[in-house]
Amino acid sequence: MRAVAVAGVGLTKVSEHWEKGLQDLFTEAAHKAFEDAGTKEIDALYVANMGAPILQGQMHLGAMLADALGMRGVPALSVGAASASGGVAFHEGVKAVASGFADCVLVGGVEKMSDGLPEEVYSILAMAEDQEYTAYTGVTNTGLNALIHRSYMETYGATAEEIAMFAVRGHEHAVGSKHSQYPFKVAIDRVLASPMEADPVHMLECAAVGDGAAAMILMPADKAPEGVEVAATSVATGPYYLAGRKDILTFDAVKTAAERAYKVAGVTPDDIDLVEVHDETTITGVISLEDLGFVEKGKGASYVADGCTMREGEVPTNTFGGLKARGHPLGATGLYQVGEVALQLQGRAGPCQVEGAQVGLAESLGGLGSTCAVTILRRG
C-alpha cells in the first residue's frame, strides 16, 4: 500500500442555497478542490449523499456529477451510510489510491436540505435508524438522541448545562470561519431557553438544516508534497437498533473504528492535536469524545464545560463549529470534517487555527452511532 495525501480541499459555505442545485454546489466544491490541488486529472469520482432520492428525486449522482464536471468516462459512484456517508466515501477513495487502482480521486459530498419539506427532512433523519421497527413507532431521530441524553444525565450525574455547553463551544469556534453556517457565539442561557426539540434536548443543541458541498482530491503522497498525509481511515458498524444495545451510552462502532485507526496510524489519543466529532446533538458530541478515548466515560460533559475542548485546550474539538455551528449537510458533513482537519494541519485555518497542529482526527457517524468512519491525518 502506498501512502495517500489530501492534495486539495474545496468547501462551500453551509447555508440555505435556494438558488443553487445539487450540481451547482457539487461542482463549486470540486472546482475549489481542483484549484487547490493544481490538477483536475482525476481517474475516479466518489460521491457522498444521503437525502437526494427524496429531497431532489435524484438517484444517479455519480454519472450526473461526472457529466456536470465535464468528466464523462470517469468511473463514478455514490457511497452511502446515512450521515456517515462522507466519512465512508473518504475511506473508499483512500483505498482506491492506496492500492494503486487510481492515481487521483475526487471524493465529494453534497446535500441540499433546504429544498425539503420539513416532514421530508424528518423522514430522512429517521431513516438513519430502522423504518420498520423504530421510525414506525413515531419516535424522531432527535427523540432517540433524547433517550441517550436523559440516560446520560441520570447515569453520570451530568447537568443539562454541562451537556449544552457542547453547542456553546462549537459556536465559539465558528467565529470567523468562512464556510460555517452560524459563525457567531450563542450564550448558554439562550441554548437552555430554546424550545425543547425532544425533552431534554433543546433546539439549540441540535444541528440544523443546511445545504453544502465538500470535496477533496486524493493522490499518492509522493505526488503531493504540499498535501496532508492520510495516516489512517477506518469504518466500523455497531448494533443498529438503540433498543438492542447493552449500553446506549457507548457507541461500539466508534470504539471499534477508533481502535483500528489508532493502530494503523501508530498513535494514541494523546497524539491527536485536534478532533472533529459528529455532534448531531450535544450528547453525541460528548459521547464521541469519550468513545474516541479523549476523556473517561461519564466525564465528557464536564470536560467540555471546563473548556478542555477549546482551541487552546487539551483537545481542541470542532474547530470550525462542528455540526452545530459549521452546519450538517448530511452526506457532505464527513467530508467537511476531514477537509477542516487538513486545513488545520496545513496552517490554513485562519482565525480558527489551532497552533502547531500536527495530527488530527475526524469522526463521522451514521444513525445513532451504528456506522462510524474515523480518519486520522498527519502533517507530511
Place this chain on the structure above:
Amino acid sequence: MRAVAVAGVGLTKVSEHWEKGLQDLFTEAAHKAFEDAGTKEIDALYVANMGAPILQGQMHLGAMLADALGMRGVPALSVGAASASGGVAFHEGVKAVASGFADCVLVGGVEKMSDGLPEEVYSILAMAEDQEYTAYTGVTNTGLNALIHRSYMETYGATAEEIAMFAVRGHEHAVGSKHSQYPFKVAIDRVLASPMEADPVHMLECAAVGDGAAAMILMPADKAPEGVEVAATSVATGPYYLAGRKDILTFDAVKTAAERAYKVAGVTPDDIDLVEVHDETTITGVISLEDLGFVEKGKGASYVADGCTMREGEVPTNTFGGLKARGHPLGATGLYQVGEVALQLQGRAGPCQVEGAQVGLAESLGGLGSTCAVTILRRG
C-alpha cells in the same frame, strides 16, 4: 494486486415476495453464499440497492444488514449507481480484496419493488436519468428507451419483430432456472400483441417489477481453489442526458468499460463464452451486444433474431433469462448477472448450462447506459 475469486454465490428467486422484508431477502441470499463458500468470516460488507429510500423508507442499509447478519462491527456501506449498483458494488468489493484491504468480502444486492406503489416505481426508474431536466418533462424511463428503439429501427432498418426477439430469447433461456422470475417461453406474437408501454416498446419487451437478493463472497483466488477467478472489473460513465448525446444508439460508457475490462483480462470478445447484458428493454439488450463488441453496430437485432445468442449459438446471452425473464430487482440485478456467470463457469447452471464455458462477461447498466460496470470471470 492479488487475484480475486468468487468463492460463493447465493441467489434468491426473483418474485413478488410479499411476506419478506429487505432484511429477510438479503440474509437469505447472504447465507446461501456463506454456505456455498464454506465461510462466513467476512471483513467487509458492500450493499447494492436503488429504491429502498423511497420504497421502504430505509437509508442505512450497511449497518442494518450487518446487524441482521449478526456481524456487528464489520465495515459496511451502500454503493449506488442507479440500476448499475450491483455491478459497481462488485467492482468495489473486488478492489477491496485485490488490494489486501480485506480478505473476505460479502457483496450483496437487494431490492423489493412489489412494496412500491406504481407511481413510486415509475418515479424511481425515472431517477436513473435527471429529475430536473428530464423526468420533469413527464417522459418515463420506458419513454426514453422508446426514443432509442424507434431511432434504431429508422437508422438501421431493424424490424419491430427482430428487436422483440430479444425478449423471446430471454424467456427461452429461463426455462428450468430456479431463481428466474418468469421461467417459461413467450411467443413473439404474444410480445408484439402486448400493449404499448411507450410506442414502439411493448409491455413484454420491458423488464418487470420484482423482488430479489443476490450475494457473493469474494476471496483471494489462492484461498478459494473451487472459486471462479475475477479476470477484470471495470466501471465507466458516459453522457448523462440522452438529449446531450451525439449518437443515442451507442452507450459510450459500455464501450469505455468494455475496452478497459478486455485489456485487463487480456481477452477479446471472441474469447467470451457467454454474456449477461442489461436488457431493461429489448433495445438496451441489442445495443449492449453491439457496444460490447459481439456484433457490428446496427446488426444486433438480426443477430438475436437469427439465434446467434441462443445457448448453442455464437454468443450465448442472458442464459438464465436476463432482466426480462430472470427479473430485474434494480440494485440486485448486476449481482444476479455476475452470480450467473460464476455458476455457468463452474458447470452449476443445470438446465441453463452453456457447455464448456471458460470465460464469461456481465454488463450492468445504470440510467440510459450512463453508468456501465463490466465484469469478466474466468474458470480457474
